[in-house]
Structures are given as C-alpha cells and as structure tokens.
Amino acid sequence: MKPTQPPARLFGDHFLRQLNSEERAVVDRVRGLTAEVLGPSAAEVAQTDTFAWDTFRLLAREGIVGTAFPREYGGSDARQVLRIRIIEELGRVCSTSASIITGTDLSSRAIVAGAAAEMKDRLLPRLCTGELQAAFALTEPEAGSDVRGLQTRIRRQGGRYVVNGRKKFITRGTTSDWFVTVGRAEEDPSMFIAVLVPRDAAGFTISPEVGKLGWYGVPISSLEFRDVEVPHGHLLGAEGEGFDLAQDALLRARIGHAAMALGRAIGAVEIAATYMSDRRLFGKALGEHQGPQWMLADMVTKIEATRALVALAAEKYDAKDADVAIFASMAKLQATDLCMAVVTDALQLTGGRGYLQDFPLQRFFRDAKLNQIGEGSSEVHKTVIGRDVMRRARDADRNPCLRPGSLVEY
Ligand SMILES: Cc1cc2nc3c(=O)[nH]c(=O)nc-3n(C[C@H](O)[C@H](O)[C@H](O)COP(=O)(O)OP(=O)(O)OC[C@H]3O[C@@H](n4cnc5c(N)ncnc54)[C@H](O)[C@@H]3O)c2cc1C
The missing domain is CATH 2.40.110.10 (Butyryl-CoA Dehydrogenase, subunit A, domain 2)
Incomplete structure (x- = not known):
C-alpha cells in the first residue's frame, strides 16, 4: 500500500533545507498551531483592536515567544533562519500572531543585548514565559x-x-x-x-x-x-549606545517584518487560487482563464524570489556578516512592497467576495500596509540601500569593459 502523503502545499518547503531536524520540528509544531487554533480563530482575533492575550499566551506557552531569548534565561535562542520560517507560517494566517513574535524582538532585544546582569536575571525569564511584556x-x-x-x-x-x-x-x-x-x-x-x-x-x-x-x-x-x-x-x-541598541533591535524586527509580509502574500495567493478553482464564469473556472493565470504566475514567481532574498538576509544575520543591515533593508523593502501588491491583486481576483467582511483578504489588505511603514518605511530603506550602493561604487572594481578615466568625457 502506498504511504499516505500529507496534502501538498501550494508553496514548497525548499527553504526548510536550511534547518536541522530539531528546527524542523518547531516549524511542524507552528504548522499544527496555525491549522488547529491560529488560522480558525484569526478572523475573531482581528475583530477588535485590543491586545490578543489568548494568542500571546499560547505562543508563550508553546515556546515561540521564547525563540527570541537566550537559553540561559529559558529561551531557545533560535537562529534567524528558523525564526523567518516561524513568522512566515504565522503571517500566512494571522498577522496578530506574527506581529507578536516580531514585536517581541523589537521590544526585548535591547534588554537581551544591553541590560545589566541583575536586570536580565529579573526580566528575561519572565519575558520569555509571557508573564511580563x-x-x-x-x-x-x-x-x-x-x-x-x-x-x-x-x-x-x-x-x-x-x-x-x-x-x-x-x-x-x-x-x-x-x-x-x-x-x-x-x-x-x-x-x-x-x-x-x-x-x-x-x-x-x-x-x-x-x-x-x-x-x-x-x-x-x-x-x-x-x-x-x-x-x-x-x-x-x-x-552613548542607545542608537546602536535601537538599530540592533530594528535589524531583527526588519527581517521579521519581511517574513511576515511573505507569509501574508503566500496566504493571499492560496486564498485567491482556491477561489479561482471554485468560481466558474464564461463557461469555465476563473483559474482556467489565461489573464488570471498570468497574474498568479507573476505573484508566485516574485514570492519565491523574495523568499530566497529573505532567507539570505537571515543567513547573513546568523553568520554575523558585515553587510547584513543592507540585506535586511533589501529583504524588508522587497517583501513588504510585494506583499501589498500581491494582496491587492489577490483581492481583485476574488471580486466582490474578497471585499466582504467575512473574507480574510480584507484583513490581509489592511494589515499589509503597515509592513511598508513600520521598522523603517520603504522609502527609508530605498534611501539606505541607494546610499550604500553609491558609497561602494566609488571603490568597487571597475567593469572590465570600460576604458580608464572619466566616463563623462568622450
Ligand atoms: C501600528 C504601528 C505600530 C508602531 N509601533 C511602534 C513601536 O512599537 N515603537 C516605535 O518606536 N514606533 C512604532 N511605530 C512607529 C513607526 O516606526 C513609524 O510610523 C515609522 O517609523 C514612520 O514614521 P512616521 O510615521 O513618523 O512617518 P514620517 O517620518 O512622518 O514619514 C512620512 C512618510 O514620508 C516618507 N519619507 C520620510 N522621509 C523621506 C525621505 N527622505 N524621502 C522620501 N520619503 C520620505 C516615509 O517613508 C513615510 O511614507 C509604529 C507605527 C504604527 C503605525
């Protein structure tokens, strides 16, 4: 008898290659949580803008909040290559859960990196379990x-x-x-x-x-x-170290924002593709029309390319590469702008149905905008990346097809 295969996901697991078996088990656990609790309850959690205590406590109890904290304080000090997978999974169904995890990085990182030993002992174990925020x-x-x-x-x-x-x-x-x-x-x-x-x-x-x-x-x-x-x-x-501590916290949170935006974009495509299979018009399924198929093709291709960039930024963080900040800016810029575009197109593909309150895409649409604003807006990241290119261009190897001297003269 053939072994039963789990249902294939629309977006492949190729990036799990970056993880060891222990880390993959964490991703499996997060998938279980999204399937059993976080996905089904996401719409209700997003009904009101009050703090989502149940979600927060669940993520703390399951050790997901603790992935941001060192082991000596009860955390698991997860590598960024794992954290982006966790955040992508959460973002696929529920921005609230994903933002609780990126927000933990933002708010606690300076304590991990800069607090006196006594304050660390006092705060970190309880931040890790969710007793404190x-x-x-x-x-x-x-x-x-x-x-x-x-x-x-x-x-x-x-x-x-x-x-x-x-x-x-x-x-x-x-x-x-x-x-x-x-x-x-x-x-x-x-x-x-x-x-x-x-x-x-x-x-x-x-x-x-x-x-x-x-x-x-x-x-x-x-x-x-x-x-x-x-x-x-x-x-x-x-x-005198306040600015650097803030930048250090923002760096981790930026990679997290990129992963969250990617997760949401993936979720939006999954939802649109399901609708396109169900919806029949002009004698066939919406998904059998070439125009909508091309839209999906663009979305999926750009999402996979962006996943590679975000995975690279996470790898660079874990390797402590000197250029990680620029790659985090590129990953955040690319993933969050892409997410906004994908969610907009996914909503278009689902027509009037997508615009209704009970359909997840209206929530994805409202949530996508903030990823382009917080943790450094898209314009700020473009400025940072552009300046860096010009700074490096001054000393970079000259393209071999150029003759020596100024390019301005002819
Ligand atoms: C829901 C939410 C949660 C937040 N959480 C936190 C938090 O926990 N802690 C915290 O400290 N902050 C938080 N922020 C603040 C967030 O980081 C800022 O909103 C963000 O940094 C942008 O700053 P601003 O809103 O003042 O926009 P502004 O600085 O006023 O910028 C306005 C617009 O101008 C653009 N712009 C700015 N400069 C340039 C330029 N030189 N060239 C071209 N365009 C430019 C920006 O990209 C932006 O689109 C949060 C914001 C929101 C909305």
Whole structure:
C-alpha cells in the first residue's frame, strides 16, 4: 500500500533545507498551531483592536515567544533562519500572531543585548514565559523616519536617570510592564541613551489605545515622561549606545517584518487560487482563464524570489556578516512592497467576495500596509540601500569593459 502523503502545499518547503531536524520540528509544531487554533480563530482575533492575550499566551506557552531569548534565561535562542520560517507560517494566517513574535524582538532585544546582569536575571525569564511584556519606545511626534530628530532628553542625576519627552505609536503600550526608552543625553544631545522605564514610574503616563486601520490585536498608545526617574541599573548598554541598541533591535524586527509580509502574500495567493478553482464564469473556472493565470504566475514567481532574498538576509544575520543591515533593508523593502501588491491583486481576483467582511483578504489588505511603514518605511530603506550602493561604487572594481578615466568625457 502506498504511504499516505500529507496534502501538498501550494508553496514548497525548499527553504526548510536550511534547518536541522530539531528546527524542523518547531516549524511542524507552528504548522499544527496555525491549522488547529491560529488560522480558525484569526478572523475573531482581528475583530477588535485590543491586545490578543489568548494568542500571546499560547505562543508563550508553546515556546515561540521564547525563540527570541537566550537559553540561559529559558529561551531557545533560535537562529534567524528558523525564526523567518516561524513568522512566515504565522503571517500566512494571522498577522496578530506574527506581529507578536516580531514585536517581541523589537521590544526585548535591547534588554537581551544591553541590560545589566541583575536586570536580565529579573526580566528575561519572565519575558520569555509571557508573564511580563516589554515595549520599544523610539518614535516621537518629531521623529519617525528621521530618528535623529528625537527630542526626548535623558539626564544623569546622582545615581539616577531622569527622562523627559513624548513618544507615539508605541505597540503594547497599555499591556507592557517595561519600556525600552531611547532619548538624547541632556548634557550632550549628540549622544543617545536607552533606559528601561517601569510602567508604574512616577511622572510616566500611557495614553488610551489609539484606533488604527489594521494590525488588530497589538494596539498602540502614546507615552509621556515628566521628570521620570529610574535607577542607574536601568541603563541599557553604555551611555552613548542607545542608537546602536535601537538599530540592533530594528535589524531583527526588519527581517521579521519581511517574513511576515511573505507569509501574508503566500496566504493571499492560496486564498485567491482556491477561489479561482471554485468560481466558474464564461463557461469555465476563473483559474482556467489565461489573464488570471498570468497574474498568479507573476505573484508566485516574485514570492519565491523574495523568499530566497529573505532567507539570505537571515543567513547573513546568523553568520554575523558585515553587510547584513543592507540585506535586511533589501529583504524588508522587497517583501513588504510585494506583499501589498500581491494582496491587492489577490483581492481583485476574488471580486466582490474578497471585499466582504467575512473574507480574510480584507484583513490581509489592511494589515499589509503597515509592513511598508513600520521598522523603517520603504522609502527609508530605498534611501539606505541607494546610499550604500553609491558609497561602494566609488571603490568597487571597475567593469572590465570600460576604458580608464572619466566616463563623462568622450
Ligand atoms: C501600528 C504601528 C505600530 C508602531 N509601533 C511602534 C513601536 O512599537 N515603537 C516605535 O518606536 N514606533 C512604532 N511605530 C512607529 C513607526 O516606526 C513609524 O510610523 C515609522 O517609523 C514612520 O514614521 P512616521 O510615521 O513618523 O512617518 P514620517 O517620518 O512622518 O514619514 C512620512 C512618510 O514620508 C516618507 N519619507 C520620510 N522621509 C523621506 C525621505 N527622505 N524621502 C522620501 N520619503 C520620505 C516615509 O517613508 C513615510 O511614507 C509604529 C507605527 C504604527 C503605525
């Protein structure tokens, strides 16, 4: 008798080659969760923009939140090549779950990388199990894409730091216990400082949740710091390392955003292709018409090419390659812009049905937009990549078909 094969997925498992057997078992477990719980409940979770506690607790209990934390604190310190597979699987059905995992990187990475030993012992094991939550407070009214415009001031006063300023768009503001807060040193504004602020600190105000278009289940708030004092032990890294710690957290979160966007694009194609098989018009299935087939062909080809780029960025992260930041920018730019285009086309292919509330694509459509804005917008990444190309072009080997000297003269 022939062995029973599991149903073939529309998108192949070729990238699982990057993983060992233990890592593949984690992906299998995540697939089980998406099939049994996260997929079926995704629409309900995305009904309201309040924090998705059940999803968060499930992902913490299953050790998925812990993939972002070192083993000595109870985590599994997963390689990025595994994390992108986890996030892609989650993004395929439920942006809320995927953003809980990328958001954990964003909010906890600076604690892992820069907190004093005592704070790590105190916070990391409980962040890992989901008993505690952290938020990442960088963006301000005057500083979004232009991070160097930060106005928040942090001054050293005796054995304490005093924080004054405002932050906006802060994910998990209402549910976090600790806030990674980045500002400039009052004495020397060229220097960036990051400190940990507890939610009950005197002078610290968290606004009510602010309504948004999508990404339900992970609400945002504004923050205000008025002479908020924290002990010296709450410093992250050294004074002056705040900017680098923020960039380090954003780097991981960018690769995660790329994987999440890819997952959503994959999900959108799966949904559109299923509709195209079911829907008959002009005497045959929608999927038998050449025009829609070509649209699918474009989507699938670009998705597979982008998966390769995102996998490369993850590999470079794990190998600590010097150019990982540029590859993370390329991966994020490519995957998030592609996702928006794919979700738009998938919705078009599903016609009026796709536009209805009970159909997942309206949710995918609203969620896709944020991936192009957060963790460095597409325009910011284009600027970073373009500058890097021109910087390298100055010293790069000249194309051998060129003659020496200026190309401007003829
Ligand atoms: C749902 C949500 C969750 C978020 N969570 C967090 C969080 O947890 N922590 C946190 O710190 N921040 C968070 N953010 C903030 C997010 O990172 C910023 O929104 C993002 O960095 C863009 O900044 P901005 O919104 O101020 O846009 P702006 O900086 O005002 O930019 C506006 C537009 O102009 C474009 N632009 C900017 N500069 C240039 C240029 N030189 N050339 C061409 N185009 C340009 C941008 O790409 C963008 O499209 C969140 C935002 C949202 C919406």
